[in-house]
Every structure is written in structure tokens, then in C-alpha cells.
Amino acid sequence: MDQKGIGMTREPLLKARGLVKRYGKVTALDHCDFDLMPGEILAVIGDNGAGKSSLIKALSGAIQPDEGEIMLEGRQVRFASPLDARASGIECVYQTLAMSPALSIADNMFMGRELRKPGIMGKWFRKLDRPAMEKFAREKLNELGLMTIQNINQAVETLSGGQRQGVAVARAAAFGSKVVILDEPTAALGVKESRRVLELIRDVRARGIPIILISHNMPHVFEVADRIHIHRLGRRLCVIRPQDYSMSDAVAFMTGAKVPDEAATAA
């Protein structure tokens, strides 16, 4: 990488300033800032109710902040819906997974961006290209190695919790071109499956795509994260490097038992 490339890494890929989101009397986001550097894994941790989910939803277009701005690659963006964010290359795995239980794995992976048959059938009769969608879905699931799926056409509701999560992660990893956001991706997974997801997260970073990881699992966070954004009371408390602090420090920061020193906030 040349000089310019290195210089560019100083500029955040995804940046938010002064985000505010109120629900009635509750302020979920209170002038919150956020920075995601290119090619990094940024963990976001915080106590329950700290506003992590609201922050993620604002970044992925699921909610619209009342105030503040979001910049993607230096340009201001305004996401009216998750579709907008997706069109900009931001993919999100929500905690609820956002899957339609009665539909097949392939249908779910391509929800909202279905492939159509080439030629007249696709153009005039808008026929879906099922074989292509199924092939792609199978490839992505194999890449993930998360599961042995016999039938790509089986309904998502017939999968186990871990398999469902695997499909959701595969969907985001397959389509995310700028940013992949994972909200508690290992919550429903066993030890081995969690390990695969962590490997997948590293794979995605190796492709140059930065990842936002929301997790309660401190060992996972400290293992894969390049930086850790600690969220408290609706705003960014500080950003730390996992090498500089221990897990108990991080927990102390996010619960308010300890106040980070000035240096940490700048990191």
C-alpha cells in the first residue's frame, strides 16, 4: 500500500456525530458519536439499555435519528430504510435475525434482492431464478461451514437456532460490500459454532470489509476486536484497545464502576 493508502486509513469509513433518538420520554441516543475505521473489527459493548441497539439500528437504517449526521466514506448519508443502507453496502444481522420462518433458506437469503431469470421469462414474467439463488445460497453456507444442510429449500423454521443464525450471518457476509454489522451473532450458538463465526468475522475483515460486532461475550470481544467502543447512557463513553485493558476494566467502564482516563477516549 502506498502513502496515500495509509493516509486514507486515518479517515473513518463510517462516522456518526451527535446522534439523538428519543422514544417519548426515553432518550435512547444522547448525542452519540461513532467511528468505524476501514478494515477493522470494532466491538460495541455496553450494559443492557445503554442504547447499543438504537445506535446499530440508526447505522443500518432501521430507525431514523432525530438529530445528528451519519457519514459513509466522507459523504453524508440519510437512510430512510434498511434497503437504503443495504444499497450503500451496509449489511446487518439483527438480534432477531429478520427471517421469514415459513420461507426457504434461499428465499430468505435473497429477500428484497431476488435474482430473476435472464431473458423474457425474467423481464416480462418476472420469474425468479431459483436454481441460481439456490446455488449461491449453498455455496455461501458451505463457505461458512456452519452446518450440513441437506435441503436448501427447507423452511427456515425447520432449522435449529444455531443454523438459523448461521444463515443470517452468511446472508450478511455474502452481500455486505462496505460494512457488516453483527448484533449478538454468537448468542444462540454452541462453542464450536461460535468459533466458526469468529473465524468468519476474521475472513470478512481479510476481504477488507470492516465489521461492527455487538456482543455480551467478553472473551469473544477481546479476542477478535481491534478496538472496543464502550457505550454508556446513550453515548460513547470511550474507545479502548483490547491490548491496553483487561476485561474487568471494560466491564467496570460500561457499568460505570470505573471512569476511563482521558487518554483512552482518544484511542
Next chain:
Amino acid sequence: MSSDTKTAASYEEGLRGASDKVAEFHEPKSALKRLQHWLHMTPSAVPMIVLIAAIIIFGLKEENFFRAVTLSTILQQLVIVGILGCAQSLVVLTAGIDLSVGAIAVFSSVLMGQFTFRYGIPAPLSIALGLAAGTAMGFANGWLVARVKLPPFIVTLGTWQIILAANYIYSANETIRSSEIAAEAPALQFWGYSIQPGGVKILYAVFLMIALVALLAYVLRHTAWGRHVYAVGDDPEAAELAGVRTRRVLIQVYALAGLFCAIAGWVMIGRFGSVSPSASTGQLGNIQSITAVVIGGISLFGGRGSIVGMFFGALIVGVFEMGLKMVGTDPQWTFFLIGMLIIIAVAVDQWIRKASA
């Protein structure tokens, strides 16, 4: 500090030497379980089995039942319910319900008739306007459901009354006679014409109904929009997050249902000959179409079932009515049995859903 990170990963050391096998499940594959799973995959199977059984039983009981005339009469009698059922299926798949289908059909047919006879608009244009009006009524339902976020039951309970009342007020409860329509605007009665191969009368409307069912079955199964309809009915929040414009899909579904109702209204003119604002469809169309949908195995909770199932459901009702009439029982037995079928259909739906658990 760094030792902290080390211990973090070390608990997974225990994985070393662990079996590499992915969890395998040995389900007791009893015949019943397999049947449940198969029904889960093919929701229209139950009504099809019931339909075939009903046809066989009536055929054994009554030798005249298998005559082509009987079967063509059954089809003739269910064209309106069949088309209204298409509209109802779309709405029910989104976990909604449309009580206004019959009212939209009647009002659309009245508009087609009145436009032609009161204002002298050419019949084909009147028909187009009637179809547009039906679509607009459906759109109003959809807008109230998707934008104002009112429950579909309440919205359509209201619009049912409003549309039916508007229909009486606008038409001054006047019927346009069949002979007048035949003489001046035969296009209105188009679907009442028939072909008669070998003396068996088959209405154009029967072909229309089958074509509409086939078209909707294709759209729901093989287009992105169809998949979105299912996704919205299944879990609207998940669909929204996954990139489906749920409100737009909902409005489109109700508007399309309105169009189908207006088509049913046009077919009504052909079936009955006259245009009558007090046609029984206005009051009964919704219940009949919901019956077909439920017996056809479409889940009232949305996202499950198929349009072909609804068609079988409508056929079951038609076969029961005709068969019991031919056997010569009290016609009330028809409703008795259909009532039981509805309850059984929903019970079976609940049982099938457990296949996923």
C-alpha cells in the same frame, strides 16, 4: 492484561479431541410424523384429499353425480366465490382479512351497469372504470391498514358497510334488467356466455376463474413480489428489516384484491344476467370466500397456504352443496358439514404447524 486474553480463549482448549461430527438427530420417523412433515411442505394436500374423498363418496351414492353436466354446474356455481376467494387469499396470506370483498364486487358491478345505462358510456369503458373503481376501494382498505395502521378486520368491517350503503344510495336500489343489458351492452354479460362441447355448458367465467387461479399461483410462487407477500404475512418486522417494503406490499395486496373483486362483479353480471345492487354476494361474499380460504388450508395467521388450496376449498363447498342436494337431504346438512370442515381445517393447520417445532 494479555494473560487475561489468553485465559479467555483457553476455555476452548477443551474442544481439542472433541468429536468433529455435527449433531445428528435421530427422529422417530413414524408414519404419522412423515405425514405431518409432508403436509407441512404441501399445504394444499389436505383440501385435495378431502375433495377427492367427497367426489368418490358422492359418486358412489349417486350415479348421476359423475355426469359432465353435474360437474360443469358445480364449476358454474362457484365462479364468483372462486374469484372472490383469490382476493381473500391474497389478503389472508398477509395475516389480514377482507370483509368487504362481496360489497366491492356488487358496487363495481352496479357502477359498470350504471355508467353504461345512466351516462351512456360505451360498455367496455364502463367495465374498465368499474375495475378501476374496485381497485380504488381495495386501495383505500390497504391504505388504512398499512398507513393508518388500523386492524384489517375493523377497516374492512367499516368499508363493507360504507361500500354497500354507497351502492344502494348511488343506484337508488334500481335493478338493470337482463334483457336490457343483452340488447344494449352485451359486453357486460361477456362471462355469462359459454361454449357447449357435446351439449355440456361451460361458462367463459369458468375459464377466467381457472386462469386467475393459475396466474396468482404463479405470481405467489415464482416472483419476488409473491415471496414478499408471504414474508409480510409471516413476520412483518422481520420482512421490513430484511428489505421488504412491507407497507407498499400491503397496499398493493389490498388494491389487487379490490381489482379481483371488481372482476368478480363483472362476472356476476354474466352469471345473473341483471345488475342488482341487492345481490346476495354483498352480504355473503365475504363469508363464502373466507370459508373457501380456511377449508383450503390457508392460515388465518398469515404466511402459509396456497391459492390452489383455496380453489380446492371452494370446490369442496361446491361439491358438498351439489352432492347433498342430489342425494336429497335437508340443505341445512350442507352448512352443518361445512361448519365442521372449517373447524377441522383449522385444527389440522395447527397440527401441521407443530412440524416446525
